[in-house]
Every structure is written in structure tokens, then in C-alpha cells.
Amino acid sequence: MTASGATSGNGAPPVDQPKKFLLDPYREWAAGEGIPIHLDFGHDLITLETAPWDRYGARGCFAHTYGAGDFMANYVIEVPAGGKTRPVKHLYEAFFYVLVGHGSTTVWLPNGETRSFEWGPKALFAIPLNCQYQIFNNSGFEPVRLSCTNDAPITINLYHNLDFVFDNPFTFPDRTGLSKHFEGDGDHRTYDVTAKTSVRNVWETNFVHDLTSFKLYELEARGKGSLNVSFVLADGTMHAHVSQIPTGRYKKAHRHAAGTHVHAVDGEGYSLLWYEGDSEFKEFPWKHGFMYTPPFWMFHQHFNTCDKPARYLACSLGSRRYPFISLRRKSSEGGGSISVQQGGRQIEYEDQDPRIHRKWLEALKETGVQSQMTDIFDEPRIMALPPEALTGVISTPRSIGPAI
Ligand SMILES: [Fe+2]
Secondary structure: OOOOOOEOOOOOOOOOOOOOOOOOHHHHHHHHOOOOEEEEOEEEOOOOOOEEEOOOOEEEEEEEEOOOOOOOEEEEEEEOOOOEOOOEOOOOOEEEEEEEOOEEEEEEOOOOOEEEEEEOOOOEEEOOOOOEEEEEEOOOOOOEEEEEEEOHHHHHHHHOEHHHHHOOOOOOHHHOOOHHHHOOOOEEEEEEEOOOOEEEEEEEEOEEOOOOOOOOEEOHHHOOOOEEEEEEEOOOOEEEEEEEEOOOOEOOEEOOOOOOEEEEEEOOEEEEEEOOOOOOOEEEEEOOOEEEOOOOOOEEEEEEOOOOOEEEEEEEEOOOOOOOOHHHHHHHOOHHHOEHHHOOOEEOHHHOOHHHHHHHHHHHHHHOOOOOOOOOOOHHHHHOOOHHHHOOOOOOOOOOOOOO
16 A cells, blocks of 8 residues: 555555545655656746656656646656657546657557557647557657646546556547547537527547647637637547637636646737735736646636737646536536626626736737727726726626526
């Protein structure tokens, strides 16, 4: 039995062993992997320190975040030039986002066939559940680095048996996906939300070549010009979506369950976060390589400050097919883009604190980008507000609920 209480074999723990309490088998597993565990609000995943990781036969580190919640986590894998990982499998779902480098992945399917696909920076792929896989660095001179967002915490904490999670012979052929799903192709689907007043666009695949050029669809409810697509990857319970913010614009604030790992993909900007009742904003600047998780029920808002569209990738538990938890089902039904005053989780532009737009206009002065939001905001008035109008508790519209 390990210190965590996770058994390393199939036998029951010895009866004379003292019982323990308040265990966290996932955290204990991570601590035992022998690689750095970074814990912060968010990280620059490209520069995080890694160390040799025997499990993968490569380098790695855990990129834990305060807002990750109970179900989700992230680790980084780095494969040296010309190197490869060991073949690995596990009973938790895993989405890989390529941070740096060019390589390929081979996946062993339950029927004995293999699928291999090549990728470069800003590709996204999922490993079908419990399939063995191996990651190759195809470059002779630069490392590859990948962000792996996963649901290892819920899986390891639920079963607390590492053999069951990492050496389980059970296969899931129904979750393998079509051959084309490993080739960058997929299936576009839609479903209706909010009394069929709008649709959500979903792309089903296992592998996306390049998130920067992938086709997105209009999602004006989250802010004028917003584009979005959701992914169902490897028929998983984990969710991913990509959103785009036009230049000279930003999204509306909203809040939701914990664990959404937001990766900046393209462009530069920042996010503001605050809890109801706060007087100060938490600010997280981002560009490709930066990842953070908005904590549970904390309002957050994404701002583009650069001269091109900004894209980000968000990975969380509860997919569009399998929302899994009621909070995620509400989001999948459109609650994330309905005003808090109407029972949703969003703050409409007209209801937001004036500091938010003013701060963004000041950031645009630095980058020389023109605001494209003059049709929504009286910008001269906001810039002329006296200091006393820009202090105190951040104004937030009253939430009528029920939001959960
Ligand atoms: Fe969000």
C-alpha cells in the first residue's frame, strides 16, 4: 500500500496496517512520480522546469492550478530532440495540446491495429480511453513539449488502485473513433440551446492539426464577433472548445464550475477575474503557452489587446455529449451565455463595472489597437470618470439564480 492509500497491487491492505484518513490518492501519486509539481494560479507551460519522468521515459512536470477543482489536472511532457516516450496507457482521459515542436503519436487500438499521426505546434489530440500510446519527437534538434489536461484526479481518487488505472487490460473499442478521426478529419454536428434560439457547433474527432486555422462558428451571445467550436474528442467525458476574440474587442464575463484549463493559443491579451464582493481584480496576462484555470464561481473575462484575433483552448470535465455534472449541463444548455439577471452566469456589457472597459482602453493605448466597441460603450465618458467612481466593490448585477 502506498502512502496515499492507493494499493499498488490487487490485494487488500494488511489488516494490521493503521487506518488513515483525509487521503488524496491523486496528490500522493503525483508526489511519488519524482517530477516537479508546480502549483500556481496559472503557468507559462513553455518555461516550466521539468525533470526526467520514468513513467514516460521522457521529461515532465505537473502544472497544478488553484482553480483546477476536484476532477481535473494538467502535466507537461517534454521529449528531447530525436527522442520518444515509453508506450503508456491509463484509465483517465487525456487531451494533449502541442506547445512546442514537431512529432508524432502512435496509438494501439483494442483490435491490434495502430494509428499514427504527425503534429506540430498548436495541434490538439486525445488518446482513446486506456489505449496504449507513444509520443515521438520527429526533430533532430529541438525538444517537443506538450500540455496534457486530464481527469487523473477523479480516476485515481475514485479507484485508488494504481494497477487498475495504469495496467488495466479492459478495452473500450466503442471509444476508439473512426480512422479519419486520427487524420485530422472529423464530423461537424450541431445541437440547439436556450429554447432553440441558437445552435452550438460541435466537431467530433480525435486530432486537430492546427487550432489557429480550424473553422469556428459565430457565438455572438458571448460577445460581438465571438467565434467558437466545441469538440467531442475520443467520445470522451472531457470537454474542449476553442474560442476567438476579434481584434479591438473582448468577451463578456461569466462564471462556472472549476477545472476549465484555459490555454492561450493565438494572439495576446489578459483575463480579469473576481469574486462577487471583491474590490480588486485578479489579472492574468496571456499568450501562447500560458494556461490557467478560473476558480469555481469566480467571474472571469477575456480581453484581446493585440492587432489580430486571439484564440484560446479550454479543456474541462463534462463534454457536450456527456455533461457529467449538472453545472456543466447548464453550460452545455447555454447558461454560460445568459445574463445572471436571467438565471444564467454571464454579465452583459451594459451591466459591467466601468473599471473593466477603462482598464482595457488603457491597455489598448499601449498596443496601439483601436477599440471596436464604441457602439456599445460611451468611451469618452468612461475615460472621464472621477477616481471615486473607480474604487470600491466591483459592481456586479444581482444574480436571480438558479444557476446551479
Ligand atoms: Fe469561462
